[in-house]
Amino acid sequence: MSSPVRLRAALLAPAVILTALATAPAARAVEVAPSTPQIDTLERINRTGVIRLGHRESSIPFSYMDRSTGRPIGYAVDLCTRVVANLRRDLKRPELKIEWVQVAAADRIPALLDGRIDLECGNTTNTAERRQKVAFTVPHFLTGAKILSKKAVGIDNLDELEGKRVAVTKGSTGEALVKEQAKMRRNAPQPVPVKDNAEAFATVDKNAADAFITDDILLLSFKANANNPADWQLNARMLSVEPLAMAMRRDPAWQKLVDAAMTRIIVDGEINAIYNKWFMQPTPPRNVVLNVPMSPLLRASFVAPSANPAF
Structure with missing residues (x-):
């Protein structure tokens, strides 16, 4: 182990x-x-x-x-x-x-x-x-929603999602949050809907999306279990409760x-x-x-x- x-x-x-x-x-x-x-x-x-x-x-x-x-x-x-x-x-x-x-x-x-x-x-x-x-x-x-992205992309807040591709699990509160943001912003974030959380993480990992939004505890788990956890970052502030x-x-x-x-x-x-x-x-x-x-x-x-x- x-x-x-x-x-x-x-x-x-x-x-x-x-x-x-x-x-x-x-x-x-x-x-x-x-x-x-x-x-x-x-x-x-x-x-x-x-x-x-x-x-x-x-x-x-x-x-x-x-x-x-x-x-x-x-x-x-x-x-x-x-x-x-x-x-x-x-x-x-x-x-x-x-x-x-x-x-x-x-x-x-x-x-x-x-x-x-x-x-x-x-x-x-x-x-x-x-x-x-x-x-x-x-x-x-x-818990509350947060944003997980690669450090090279470095997304730390909702404003920095403008124009970005955001992986979301279909039917999740993360998907609802991104759709709400898309209505409010001129340069809207682009939801990338996937079937489950593992696919959402994989989508960001292979650079098919720029960020993944879901519960912060799930994102902590994906970051911890990544091949190189140091390559990933969570934004500091919760987006929901x-x-x-x-x-x-x-x-x-x-x-x-x-x-x-x-x-x-x-x-x-x-x-x-x-x-x-x-x-x-x-x-x-x-x-x-x-x-x-x-x-x-x-x-x-x-x-x-x-x-x-x-x-």
Whole structure:
């Protein structure tokens, strides 16, 4: 195993994040009347004995494929696995099986709505727009969008994106941000839409795009796992503030069980060991240590976990 690569997290001060959370439209909680679910999730789980969990292909360290085992791994994957362990107990169904289903940013919400998956275990931002279609459980991470580029290009802010090619994952908040910037600027940035985060990074790596915009923690991971991390740079300032949480269908009985399971994982302190495993210890595929301690704001949110935080 190679020596751990230790990175310092470029995180905003809690007070700054609190201000951003209070003013960010995409992350502000809104009351949305629940719709009648087309799928009775619990009935199907009880009938089939299977819970379908959606995972991502390359959202390191949240949800990605371990090529050595062919299985999904990551922070969100571990949390989902613990949620299922709690559900087995609550439903008195210890034999319940997990069926893993790979989804992409562009089809994760449709996969919930059409029943391909019951719970999405990735790095999905809880936004007002998405809450019109699906529900979210308690946030497990707070992040924000940043810009990753090669040092030779050296993009440090949104103004420097003018006229540049920007790799974005289809269906992501990064894609929405770039499209919004394109409407506001005379020399608009040019979105380069791709299917997933690994392809977005590869697009910049081979100079088919000038920058990649997504959650800062994902960009830290891609930079750390690059062949030459020193060739890459992250801009200093977050462009948004985004609470990440597991998504599920708007099915009240199902939501109540998942929320209770996730709350138990937080209140009992299980989440601390899972967090440290993925953000403070060596992780696949390159034995990288991200060295991102839990932020004071995230820790504070765990004191009184809520699926409807005031973000």
